Amino acid sequence: MAKSIAELQTIAKIVRRDIIQMITAAKSGHPGGSLSAVELVVDLYFNHMKIDPANPKWADRDRFILSKGHAAPVLYSVMAEIGYADAPKDRLNTLRQFGSVFQGHPDMRFIPSLEASTGSLGQGLSLGLGMALGARLNASPSRTFVMLGDGEIQEGQVWEAAMAAAFMKADNLVAIVDNNRIQLDGFVKDIMAIDPLGEKWRSFGWHVIELDGHDFAAIESALSEAAATKDKPTCLIAHTVKGKGVSFMENNPKFHGMAPTADECKLALQELN
Numbered sequence: 018m019a020k021s022i023a024e025l026q027t028i029a030k031i032v033r034r035d036i037i038q039m040i041t042a043a044k045s046g047h048p049g050g051s052l053s054a055v056e057l058v059v060d061l062y063f064n065h066m067k068i069d070p071a072n073p074k075w076a077d078r079d080r081f082i083l084s085k086g087h088a089a090p091v092l093y094s095v096m097a098e099i100g101y102a103d104a105p106k107d108r109l110n111t112l113r114q115f116g117s118v119f120q121g122h123p124d125m126r127f128i129p130s131l132e133a134s135t136g137s138l139g140q141g142l143s144l145g146l147g148m149a150l151g152a153r154l155n156a157s158p159s160r161t162f163v164m165l166g167d168g169e170i171q172e173g174q175v176w177e178a179a180m181a182a183a184f185m186k187a188d189n190l191v192a193i194v195d196n197n198r199i200q201l202d203g204f205v206k207d208i209m210a211i212d213p214l215g216e217k218w219r220s221f222g223w224h225v226i227e228l229d230g231h232d233f234a235a236i237e238s239a240l241s242e243a244a245a246t247k248d249k250p251t252c253l254i255a256h257t258v259k260g261k262g263v264s265f266m267e268n269n270p271k272f273h274g275m276a277p278t279a280d281e282c283k284l285a286l287q288e289l290n
Contacts, residue, residue, distance in 0.1 A: 020063050022233045028063060028098060029055050033262045034289050035094035035109055041282040043113040046121065049272040050166060051091040053197040053230070053257040058083075060236045061162055062095050070100040073130035077157050080132045080148050084141020085166035085195065086122035087274070093119050101130045139172025141165065142192055146182045149190040149250075160189045160244070168200025171209045176221065182250045183222025190250040191243045192223070195230065197259040199270050218252040230255030263288055 020028070032055050040046035058081075062068065066079035083092050090112060096104035103118065111117035118127040122136030133144050145163035152159040165175065182190055196214065198205050205211060218225045224246045228235040236255075243251035259273070260266025263285040266277075277285060 025056070025059055025063060025233045029059050030262075030289055031098060032059060032091060032094040034286060035097075036090045037263070037277060037282055037285045037289070039090050039093070039109050039112040039119070040276045041279065042110040044276050045113055046090060046276055047087040047274050048090075048263075048266060048277065049199065049259040049269070049274075050085060050088040050195065050197065052261045052263065052266065053259050054085075054088055054091050054164060054195050055261065056231050056233060056236060057164065057193055057195065057255055057257075058091050058095050060233055060240070062099050064237065065240045066160075066162065067158075068099075070096075070102070070130075073101060073103075076155075077159050079159055080145070080161040082133050082141045082145050082148075082161070082163045083123055083135055084145075084163050085138065085169050086134075086136030086141075088164075088166075088195075089119070089121065089123050089136075092123060096128075096130065101128075103128045103130050138166070138169045139174040142175050142178035142182070145190055145192070146178050146185075146187055149182075149187045150185060152189055153187070160191065162191045162193060164193045164195060166200065167194055167196045167198065167205050167211060167214075168208070170194060170211060171205075179218065179221045179223065179250075179252075186248045187250045188247050191240075192218075192250065192252045194252065194254050195257055196254055197257045199259040199268070199273060201273055203270050214254055218254070222249055224249050224251045225254060226251065227254045227256065230257035231261060 036051045097106040112119045125131045145161045149161040226239045228239045266272040
């Protein structure tokens with residue numbers, strides 16, 4: 018049964034708390050880009066994708082690939098919250114520890130329910146296109162969703178995949194750009210500007226939807242529009258806030274890849290209460 022917006026907002030708050038606690042416990046990780054992606058990943062798993070956590074390899078399931086694999090904490094928390102047995106909720110705080118299933122980047126060797134091992138940036142869209150084309154060959158209704166970072170799309174392979182997907186009319190493929198405007202070394206515009214982003218994807222032959230990536234109603238509408246779009250893939254450019262939900266992390270490049278201290282964790286959890 019579909020979740021209401023109020024229910025999704027409650028889940029999003031749980032996920033944000035998980036992210037903060039996981040990364041604090043690990044003393045390393047990427048809070049900023051995990052927090053910016055929360056609403057998008059929550060909506061996909063709880064309200065949009067056809068999945069069965071009790072049967073994670075169901076042939077006609079929808080696929081999700083977190084190409085920006087350093088944001089693994091958001092995916093781990095959502096998978097645990099929705100009930101994947103190989104992503105146990107009570108083990109989330111073992112993130113990045115030796116022997117933990119929750120590696121620093123998604124790894125299918127530890128969590129078989131994942132669709133791909135990711136984190137080497139620029140490769141996820143190619144993987145997603147292959148899955149989408151495979152589904153078409155199998156006459157499967159499966160759809161594939163790939164989340165990319167805005168810094169990540171500076172990688173050339175992304176645009177090779179974008180060109181191929183449009184040429185092959187892969188309308189069962191959706192790229193989601195988490196456009197939070199910050200990458201590892203600072204603001205995207207100062208490192209290698211990617212604007213005008215919508216025009217770039219359109220010029221490659223994609224249907225483009227720009228939206229507020231923290232607004233559940235906007236996300237629902239965009240995903241429905243993507244599902245109704247035929248003969249071309251869809252790119253959702255989700256305008257988000259790096260570190261969303263924690264005031265001192267928002268729009269702060271420092272928290273791209275720095276864990277909060279114990280005191281910062283306590284403050285963040287108070288804000289998320």
